[in-house]
Amino acid sequence: MISGLMRRWLWFWFEPTPPARLALSRALFYAGLLICYSWDDFSAWGGVSNEFWMPLPLFSALRLFPLQPSALDVLQAVWRIALALCSVGLFTRVSAIVAAVLGFYLLGLPHNFGQTFHVDALLVIAMTILAFSRAGDAYSIDALLARRARHHRPAASGEYTWPIRMIWLAMSLVFLAAGIAKLRWGGLAWITSDNMRIVLMRAVYHVSDADPWTDAGLRIAASPWLTHVLAGSTIMIELAFIASLFHPVARAVCVPAAFLLLVGIRALMGPRFAPFLVANVFWVPWDVLAGYALRLLAWKRRTVPSLLESPTSGTPLERGWPTASISTVPEDEHDASAEHRNDLDAPQKLVAKDFQLDISPLNRATHAPDFERH
Amino acid sequence: MNGAPDVSVVISTCNRCVSLAATLEALRRQITPGLDFEVIVVDNNSSDHTPEIVKQFQADERHLFRYIFERRQGVSYGRNAGIQASRAPIVAFTDDDNCADADWVARLKEALDRHPEAAAVGGRILPVWPATKPSWLDERHWSPLAILDYGERPFYTSVTDPRCLITANLAVRREVLRAIGGFAPDFPRSQDHELQIRLWRSGALVLYAPDLVVRAHIKPERLTRSYHRAWHAKHGYFMALLQLQEIIDRNGNLLDAPADGPRLYGSPGFVYRQLFREMKLWLVAILRRQPSDAFSHGNSVRYLVHYIRRRAALDRLGSAQRMRQVLTFVRAHFEKHSRPFGMPGTRLVSVHILIAILVGASAYDIVRGREHWPFSPYAMFSTAESEPRLDGLRLMGVTSETPAREIPLLEEDMIEPFDQARLPSALARMYQDPERRTLIRQALRDCLDRYENLRVTGHHSGPPLRALRLYQAHWALDPQGRNRDVPDAKWLLEEVDGPRIVPRGLR
Numbered sequence: 001m002i003s004g005l006m007r008r009w010l011w012f013w014f015e016p017t018p019p020a021r022l023a024l025s026r027a028l029f030y031a032g033l034l035i036c037y038s039w040d041d042f043s044a045w046g047g048v049s050n051e052f053w054m055p056l057p058l059f060s061a062l063r064l065f066p067l068q069p070s071a072l073d074v075l076q077a078v079w080r081i082a083l084a085l086c087s088v089g090l091f092t093r094v095s096a097i098v099a100a101v102l103g104f105y106l107l108g109l110p111h112n113f114g115q116t117f118h119v120d121a122l123l124v125i126a127m128t129i130l131a132f133s134r135a136g137d138a139y140s141i142d143a144l145l146a147r148r149a150r151h152h153r154p155a156a157s158g159e160y161t162w163p164i165r166m167i168w169l170a171m172s173l174v175f176l177a178a179g180i181a182k183l184r185w186g187g188l189a190w191i192t193s194d195n196m197r198i199v200l201m202r203a204v205y206h207v208s209d210a211d212p213w214t215d216a217g218l219r220i221a222a223s224p225w226l227t228h229v230l231a232g233s234t235i236m237i238e239l240a241f242i243a244s245l246f247h248p249v250a251r252a253v254c255v256p257a258a259f260l261l262l263v264g265i266r267a268l269m270g271p272r273f274a275p276f277l278v279a280n281v282f283w284v285p286w287d288v289l290a291g292y293a294l295r296l297l298a299w300k301r302r303t304v305p306s307l308l309e310s311p312t313s314g315t316p317l318e319r320g321w322p323t324a325s326i327s328t329v330p331e332d333e334h335d336a337s338a339e340h341r342n343d344l345d346a347p348q349k350l351v352a353k354d355f356q357l358d359i360s361p362l363n364r365a366t367h368a369p370d371f372e373r374h
Numbered sequence: 375m376n377g378a379p380d381v382s383v384v385i386s387t388c389n390r391c392v393s394l395a396a397t398l399e400a401l402r403r404q405i406t407p408g409l410d411f412e413v414i415v416v417d418n419n420s421s422d423h424t425p426e427i428v429k430q431f432q433a434d435e436r437h438l439f440r441y442i443f444e445r446r447q448g449v450s451y452g453r454n455a456g457i458q459a460s461r462a463p464i465v466a467f468t469d470d471d472n473c474a475d476a477d478w479v480a481r482l483k484e485a486l487d488r489h490p491e492a493a494a495v496g497g498r499i500l501p502v503w504p505a506t507k508p509s510w511l512d513e514r515h516w517s518p519l520a521i522l523d524y525g526e527r528p529f530y531t532s533v534t535d536p537r538c539l540i541t542a543n544l545a546v547r548r549e550v551l552r553a554i555g556g557f558a559p560d561f562p563r564s565q566d567h568e569l570q571i572r573l574w575r576s577g578a579l580v581l582y583a584p585d586l587v588v589r590a591h592i593k594p595e596r597l598t599r600s601y602h603r604a605w606h607a608k609h610g611y612f613m614a615l616l617q618l619q620e621i622i623d624r625n626g627n628l629l630d631a632p633a634d635g636p637r638l639y640g641s642p643g644f645v646y647r648q649l650f651r652e653m654k655l656w657l658v659a660i661l662r663r664q665p666s667d668a669f670s671h672g673n674s675v676r677y678l679v680h681y682i683r684r685r686a687a688l689d690r691l692g693s694a695q696r697m698r699q700v701l702t703f704v705r706a707h708f709e710k711h712s713r714p715f716g717m718p719g720t721r722l723v724s725v726h727i728l729i730a731i732l733v734g735a736s737a738y739d740i741v742r743g744r745e746h747w748p749f750s751p752y753a754m755f756s757t758a759e760s761e762p763r764l765d766g767l768r769l770m771g772v773t774s775e776t777p778a779r780e781i782p783l784l785e786e787d788m789i790e791p792f793d794q795a796r797l798p799s800a801l802a803r804m805y806q807d808p809e810r811r812t813l814i815r816q817a818l819r820d821c822l823d824r825y826e827n828l829r830v831t832g833h834h835s836g837p838p839l840r841a842l843r844l845y846q847a848h849w850a851l852d853p854q855g856r857n858r859d860v861p862d863a864k865w866l867l868e869e870v871d872g873p874r875i876v877p878r879g880l881r
Contacts (some may be wrong), residue, residue: 006711010711010715010722013725014712014715014717015715016714016715016716016726041790041791042791044791045791047824048791048792048820048824049816049817049820051804051810051813051814051816051817051820052804052817052820054800054803054810056745056746056747057745057747058746058747058748064392066639094568104748107567108747109794110749110791111747113792113796113800114796114799114800114801114802114803114804115795115796115799115800115803116747116750117743117748117796118750118752118754120588120748121747121749122748124748125732125748129728130551132724132725155716156716157715157716157717158397158714158716158717159717159721160714162725166725166728166729166732169729169732169733170732170736173732173733173736173740174752176740177736177739177740177750177751177752177755178752178756179418180740180741180758181743181751181752181756182745183752184755184756185753185757186757186758187755187758189758189760190756190757190758193758193759193760194759194760194762195758195759195760197762198759198760198761198762198851199755199759201762201851201853201855202759202764202851204855204858205764205849205851205855205858206782206784206794206796206858207764207766207795208794209794209795209796210794211794215855216736218853218854218855220801221853222853225630271760275707292838317666345771374653
């Protein structure tokens with residue numbers, strides 16, 4: 001049992017996977033952060049009077065303090081550059097470390113002035129995790145340069161799995177903590193009482209960092225059963241979210257549900273969760289989606305070219321398109337492209353390129369008769 | 375009896391004169407045609423009637439019963455004294471609570487004569503039960519009773535099959551004992567196992583002869599679970615001295631020495647794995663209501679726990695060395711497991727440290743309800759609200775125009791870098807803290823200066839302010855939120871006036 005559990009545990013964290021998923025997530029995550037924080041000016045915190053300075057335990061322990069606005073201007077510029085470099089994957093490891101360290105300081109700084117928000121805590125954790133990871137091994141300029149120098153692609157490894165899993169865990173713990181806190185401090189009354197109705201009504205009284213998008217919360221508050229459903233769903237999603245770690249079906253249900261929950265909170269209650277939502281990129285199997293996209297692209301390239309090309313622009317084979325395919329081209333244009341498909345070299349090139357058949361002299365004798373019959 | 379006997383039977387005894395009498399009686403009744411044997415009773419500091427009992431048997435003229443006194447306490451000392459005193463080329467051992475079958479001496483002599491390649495011969499020890507035998511006591515629980523039965527077929531024990539024979543029924547060639555040096559006094563228990571390990575390592579074969587039988591009278595006090603539990607605990611303790619778990623390889627062969635490799639508190643990783651496996655089986659047996667299995671696995675757990683404890687006690691290291699040992703052990707453990715994942719073990723360790731930090735810090739905050747950004751209990755909106763009202767602080771600006779009017783400071787560009795929630799929260803926290811309350815005027819002054827500064831530099835288009843007021847405000851929540859900008863009641867807490875225009879960023 002112990003060894004079985006151990007095996008499962010290690011497999012969960014270190015299942016060898018190709019670098020694509022982590023790399024694409026990395027690119028999107030840092031790009032998302034860059035977009036989210038492009039308009040935020042952290043330097044203004046350097047100008048707030050000392051009376052407001054109420055440092056967080058970690059800032060206090062590390063003896064961190066707000067720098068002068070000019071210094072913060074420089075830091076945030078460096079941070080944004082680091083985010084951009086992480087996104088494109090140039091000097092990825094160093095950039096990720098810089099992004100994590102400066103991210104911790106800059107994103108944490110506003111919370112030292114009397115009120116702690118949590119919208120960016122997960123991002124700091126995610127950046128720290130990525131700083132330890134090898135997220136730049138694919139879909140990055142670093143990877144391109146390395147491949148040119150060493151002529152090989154990185155093999156599947158657990159190195160590309162654990163950062164994603166750990167960010168999943170961090171996110172799950174956030175939701176779990178929120179669910180537990182509600183049951184612990186509010187109990188079942190959090191669902192069954194007028195609590196949600198009151199919370200929705202209060203939200204329009206400028207109590208959050210931003211006002212709700214809409215007053216729909218007030219209309220929902222008018223319906224007691226709807227507020228109970230809303231409260232129950234909230235706790236259910238928060239507590240069930242951790243199942244996303246272990247089961248793909250739970251992942252397919254809970255992650256979108258939590259995403260919608262946060263969007264719903266933003267819309268009805270005000271708190272801004274946009275940066276938090278960026279961390280959802282790690283739940284998406286980008287490599288699988290990219291595979292689908294490439295296949296779709298390949299399919300389109302097979303079917304659409306005759307639509308797009310003019311008869312004088314060269315044969316499809318010259319443009320790298322296979323010719324023996326089902327065509328959706330209208331009848332009149334079909335005839336025009338048909339001339340190009342009569343190229344005698346076309347079938348062999350198609351077979352060799354598209355179906356990866358071995359056409360070496362030894363094997364040719366076995367393949368040739370079939371090919372000719374077709 | 376003039377010359378040297380053929381067999382010397384050594385019995386070490388201590389305060390068991392009653393059972394000793396039965397043992398000696400069984401030896402007196404031995405049928406040994408043409409054989410001479412002597413019985414050496416080693417009195418290991420007995421305070422009962424042992425000498426008198428032996429004296430009774432010394433009257434027998436057929437066999438020689440000798441009495442030796444050994445002051446040093448311990449069965450190894452006793453048996454070694456017996457070996458020292460023995461004169462026969464074969465030294466046989468039995469215990470003071472066992473009775474040999476009538477042909478025991480004859481058979482062991484015959485076995486060693488027929489098998490000159492065998493250095494020793496041992497046989498079965500069969501139980502003589504008292505009136506009742508507990509139902510849980512099956513063959514798996516025989517070891518604590520010193521019962522041994524490996525079946526009807528003879529075989530050799532050796533480095534490739536190191537099954538231990540018990541000294542209650544063992545005969546060894548005297549020359550072999552001389553060569554390997556008797557019983558180890560360091561082992562008040564399991565000394566027979568230790569002796570046989572030396573025998574096997576010297577290349578000797580030990581014959582298991584099933585027709586060589588002694589019978590053990592099982593005492594009622596040995597039929598209790600508590601006796602068995604204690605026996606396994608002690609057995610683990612002494613086996614740790616032998617490092618038994620480490621000198622038998624996975625194919626059951628005896629190794630010359632424990633394999634080198636990382637250890638944790640003196641024991642290699644597989645001992646801990648065995649412990650976990652036994653714990654699992656114990657738990658499963660309990661859940662399946664299989665008491666005999668549960669007892670057996672429970673005893674194995676006890677054995678392994680005491681084994682590990684003893685190894686840890688023997689493994690004396692300084693704290694720095696200990697830390698290095700732990701790190702080496704952990705790294706080696708992860709190195710082994712990291713191979714299938716295409717990662718070095720050190721990476722596995724560092725990732726696990728990260729996981730531990732993440733889970734530990736989150737769990738701490740969840741359990742304690744404390745905030746350690748970036749970790750948090752995420753307790754916002756967690757209390758169940760019951761009153762449809764809102765109490766809070768509200769910052770209002772007093773315009774310079776005449777007549778002056780109050781405007782709520784909610785727009786972010788007016789109170790930059792704060793927002794409408796952060797600023798009242800910060801002010802409320804200052805206001806609630808008696809030590810910081812004195813600072814609130816200065817903080818409001820800062821807000822007013824900042825507002826005017828931002829207005830003058832064109833950051834917002836709000837009206838010029840001549841004062842700033844901090845109110846405690848109260849709202850009765852309106853289902854349509856119509857009173858969201860105008861509190862139902864408010865109390866002035868602080869007011870500052872006369873803004874200073876200062877360059878942006880000046881603190």
